Amino acid sequence: MPPPLSAADLAAFDRDGFVVLRDAVPRAVALACRDALWAKLEGDRGIRKDEPATWAKAEGGRVGLAEAYGGDDLGAPWAACWSPRLVAAVDQLCGEDRWERPGLGWWVINFPARGGAGAWHVDGAHFAHTLASPEIGLAPILLFSDVAPGGGGTALAPGSHRAVAALLARAGPAGVGGPRLSALARAAVGEPPPFIVEASGRAGDVVLAHPLLLHARSANLGAVDDADAVRFGCFPNVPMRAPLRLEGGAATPVEAPLRAARGVGGAPLPAAARRRPRSAEDDALLLEMGFARFGGAKKRRRGR
């Protein structure tokens, strides 16, 4: 099998901080998973695909599902999601044998015309980030429903991974806590960012995003009461087996912008800029990212 990501794809990943792999999950598998999630919504919450009046039960127009289908759960149809094509693409970006396959989750199910946009953030609210942090080696976005252009796919800030990497280079080995990093990233890149790309595509497409990419939930602008416009997105984080390598040997496409950031310079970030008491804004971000159910950041809700 030829490598799924071409030289042009890899150049786009380097420049933008993401690249879309079309048909990464076989479409029929993605749609079967979506059916299973509709069944779960109905069983757990009384939200029925064929009764849009029940969609009002999704507070704020969305449901976050903490389930990550992996390990023993990974029977059909979930097992087929990690297709050889998807695995090969992650190998290209993270390095073969250097990453762990995460479960499929966290899920965000977003109903048309019923809710607003979310906070701009970098994934990983639960740990202190350094340039080499192994917790997240890639932040893929798997589409389990079709998302039309302009329909409200996840909003991505192209190139923001470099600005965030520069912040981390200035933070040094002490790092920056997740919510604080997102706040600094918003200040550095702009809120909203000056240039935004929407993650649209078909069920089975996967956006392979750099771990430091700034992104946000968009309002679902699909047709009211159209079940096909309900957006099913899966946002797992791919963990690394060891810290990212900032020197020595060839850099992976994920590592290359991190290495480049070390040459950018800039004054070290003072401790006061890296740490502060948790604010209402941080709480809102943690809620948006699915950490609220267990009482703030006490416990991770989605294996991130």
Ligand SMILES: O=C(O)CCC(=O)C(=O)O
């Ligand atoms: O729902 C979305 O489009 C974004 C969700 C997200 O970024 C997250 O949960 O980390």
